[in-house]
Amino acid sequence: MNIVSKHHLFTVWSTDAEGRCGTVQESFTGLMPAMSGMTLPEWLAAHAEDGAQAALELAKVLEHAAPFHVELTIRCMNGITRRVLMSGVPDMQRRASRPQYSGSIVDITEQRKALEGALRSAAEYRLLVENSTDLIAHCGTDGRYIAISPSYSRMIGWAANEIVGQRVVDFLHPDDRAHASDALNRLFAGAALPDVVEVRKRHRDGHYITLGTKACGVSDPATGGCIGAVLVSRDITRDKESIRKLEKMATHDALTGLPNRAWVNGHVDRLLAQAGDRVHTAVLFIDLNGFKAVNDAMGHAAGDALLQRVSKRLQRCMRPGDAVARLGGDEFVVVAKCGDRGAASAIAQRLLDSLKAPFPINGMAIRIGAAIGISLAQPGTVSTGALFENADTAMYQAKARRNGSYQFFEPETLHAA
Numbered sequence: 001m002n003i004v005s006k007h008h009l010f011t012v013w014s015t016d017a018e019g020r021c022g023t024v025q026e027s028f029t030g031l032m033p034a035m036s037g038m039t040l041p042e043w044l045a046a047h048a049e050d051g052a053q054a055a056l057e058l059a060k061v062l063e064h065a066a067p068f069h070v071e072l073t074i075r076c077m078n079g080i081t082r083r084v085l086m087s088g089v090p091d092m093q094r095r096a097s098r099p100q101y102s103g104s105i106v107d108i109t110e111q112r113k114a115l116e117g118a119l120r121s122a123a124e125y126r127l128l129v130e131n132s133t134d135l136i137a138h139c140g141t142d143g144r145y146i147a148i149s150p151s152y153s154r155m156i157g158w159a160a161n162e163i164v165g166q167r168v169v170d171f172l173h174p175d176d177r178a179h180a181s182d183a184l185n186r187l188f189a190g191a192a193l194p195d196v197v198e199v200r201k202r203h204r205d206g207h208y209i210t211l212g213t214k215a216c217g218v219s220d221p222a223t224g225g226c227i228g229a230v231l232v233s234r235d236i237t238r239d240k241e242s243i244r245k246l247e248k249m250a251t252h253d254a255l256t257g258l259p260n261r262a263w264v265n266g267h268v269d270r271l272l273a274q275a276g277d278r279v280h281t282a283v284l285f286i287d288l289n290g291f292k293a294v295n296d297a298m299g300h301a302a303g304d305a306l307l308q309r310v311s312k313r314l315q316r317c318m319r320p321g322d323a324v325a326r327l328g329g330d331e332f333v334v335v336a337k338c339g340d341r342g343a344a345s346a347i348a349q350r351l352l353d354s355l356k357a358p359f360p361i362n363g364m365a366i367r368i369g370a371a372i373g374i375s376l377a378q379p380g381t382v383s384t385g386a387l388f389e390n391a392d393t394a395m396y397q398a399k400a401r402r403n404g405s406y407q408f409f410e411p412e413t414l415h416a417a
Contacts, residue, residue, distance in 0.1 A: 009107030157204030173200035256311035264325035348406035369404035
């Protein structure tokens with residue numbers, strides 16, 4: 001069994017007038033190599049790592065009758081090496097050919113291991129912080145930076161001396177400061193922040209970088225009270241852009257860039273849910289006349305170009321708050337808030353008029369028209385599906401007249417506009 005690893009090794013020694021160890025007291029007899037009858041340099045030469053060099057250096061100290069305090073690695077009798085601290089002081093009051101010494105050998109193996117482990121952990125931590133692509137910062141409970149990682153200079157251009165001592169929120173977008181301050185205050189009060197806080201941090205050149213920040217409180221080991229926070233931030237600018245692109249792909253038509261069926265359905269849902277709003281929600285279904293012939297005669301590329309030009313003209317007819325979307329093929333829809341049928345009629349006529357001028361496609365002037373079906377409803381009176389279905393029914397009735405006109409949905413009778 002390894003006794004040394006479980007017990008503290010301690011030896012007290014003294015030398016005689018000849019410089020040889022005479023009195024030796026050990027905490028564990030037989031574990032430390034015998035010292036009696038040997039000079040200190042002889043003992044070191046026999047039992048210490050790099051013993052010859054250690055013995056030479058100690059001999060020089062002894063010649064000058066000086067105290068010594070050296071750290072050594074000693075080979076114990078059980079074959080295990082231990083790190084020890086060897087200390088000695090001369091007795092200057094005794095008259096002898098050489099000073100007599102007394103001293104001790106203390107086992108510091110475990111303390112040395114602990115220190116080396118702490119230094120290694122600190123070095124590893126420093127290596128991680130200095131080479132991290134994340135922004136790592138420590139702030140006090142006053143909300144001011146205490147320390148920052150080198151990544152601040154690499155990512156956002158600020159040097160440590162420009163940030164340390166400044167308020168954390170001063171580097172954020174004005175619109176983000178309130179919720180960031182609230183998050184820090186809750187942290188300092190002892191609350192945990194499980195969620196990532198999204199903020200925009202100002203680059204030294206003035207533009208903003210979107211960051212996701214995870215914050216945790218730092219407690220005083222003695223009192224348990226909060227003494228600050230560690231903030232770890234990651235650049236999520238590209239992630240946000242990717243999300244925006246995915247959202248656009250999910251809600252917008254790839255060919256025209258207009259909102260798609262999914263988006264416009266949600267938009268009408270929201271308008272119809274506005275309780276107390278007595279203004280009508282108008283849905284105008286638009287089906288192009290003559291598009292199929294162009295697509296068949298000139299090819300899909302020409303048809304796509306025509307749809308793109310049509311979408312631009314329809315967009316120019318929109319009032320603030322109006323929306324135009326492409327449902328698919330040559331079908332479009334406009335959603336608008338209208339006080340009465342007259343306002344809806346004006347929008348429909350404006351849409352039809354915008355399509356009268358020819359469209360230049362592949363060097364040719366292409367003329368098309370449209371049929372428009374209109375359905376009106378106040379909030380809470382009809383579902384989104386029913387409103388779209390009614391507009392679709394009215395559009396087919398307008399299309400049957402073949403005169404490029406619009407038609408309101410009438411539950412019982414239909415009246416031409």
